[in-house]
Amino acid sequence: MVDIECQAEIKLRRDLVRFGKLLYRQGFMPGTSGNLSVRLDDQRLLVTPTGVSKFMLRPADLVVVDLQGRQLEGSRKVTSEVSMHLAVYHYRDDIGAVIHSHPPIATAFACAGRGLEDMLCQEAVMTLGAVPLAKYAITGTLEVAASLAPFIPDHDAILMANHGAVTYGDTLLNAFQKMETVEHLAHIALVAHQLGDPRILKQEEIKQLRDAKTRYMLNATIG
Numbered sequence: 001m002v003d004i005e006c007q008a009e010i011k012l013r014r015d016l017v018r019f020g021k022l023l024y025r026q027g028f029m030p031g032t033s034g035n036l037s038v039r040l041d042d043q044r045l046l047v048t049p050t051g052v053s054k055f056m057l058r059p060a061d062l063v064v065v066d067l068q069g070r071q072l073e074g075s076r077k078v079t080s081e082v083s084m085h086l087a088v089y090h091y092r093d094d095i096g097a098v099i100h101s102h103p104p105i106a107t108a109f110a111c112a113g114r115g116l117e118d119m120l121c122q123e124a125v126m127t128l129g130a131v132p133l134a135k136y137a138i139t140g141t142l143e144v145a146a147s148l149a150p151f152i153p154d155h156d157a158i159l160m161a162n163h164g165a166v167t168y169g170d171t172l173l174n175a176f177q178k179m180e181t182v183e184h185l186a187h188i189a190l191v192a193h194q195l196g197d198p199r200i201l202k203q204e205e206i207k208q209l210r211d212a213k214t215r216y217m218l219n220a221t222i223g
Contacts, residue, residue: 016036021055034102050079060075061076088166121185147161
């Protein structure tokens with residue numbers, strides 16, 4: 001049993017490093033910015049440390065914390081933004097991984113005081129739905145978690161005013177894909193507004209797409 005748990009943790013450490021590098025290469029985590037976490041079990045999280053480039057991150061650099069943010073293992077210090085991760089895990093039992101990064105276009109929307117809540121394309125409805133904007137909070141403080149709290153239960157991605165974005169899912173891959181989608185939808189919204197007079201989907205069209213998504217998810221589960 002111990003060996004199985006050890007092997008599972010080794011894999012999660014490698015996955016965190018791999019996805020950190022992918023996010024760095026996409027320009028979502030420049031310098032030492034951004035952070036990732038996964039659940040190890042119902043009491044512990046595996047989290048990236050503070051002050052380390054995700055391009056240079058190693059499995060041994062990761063730290064283990066409990067669900068109150070107390071560091072249990074690791075020679076480096078846990079990210080100062082761990083509170084936002086803890087908030088997501090607190091409100092969502094279904095979540096297994098959290099990513100916070102700074103995708104450039106989505107972050108520009110956050111700096112302009114705008115969420116991604118207009119349904120401009122079918123993909124937006126079928127994937128993330130509305131991506132709200134959390135109010136401004138100083139990084140590394142408990143204010144960040146408090147600003148996210150109202151949106152966590154009903155959304156899988158949130159923009160953070162003058163800061164960046166946070167996404168979460170049942171796996172690291174799922175959370176990563178949601179972060180990619182946030183930036184993709186932000187790019188579409190930017191260009192649509194630059195072209196002028198973007199056409200927002202009507203409520204009936206949105207309902208039809210949501211019904212289609214429900215049928216798709218049901219078929220996928222059965223299949």
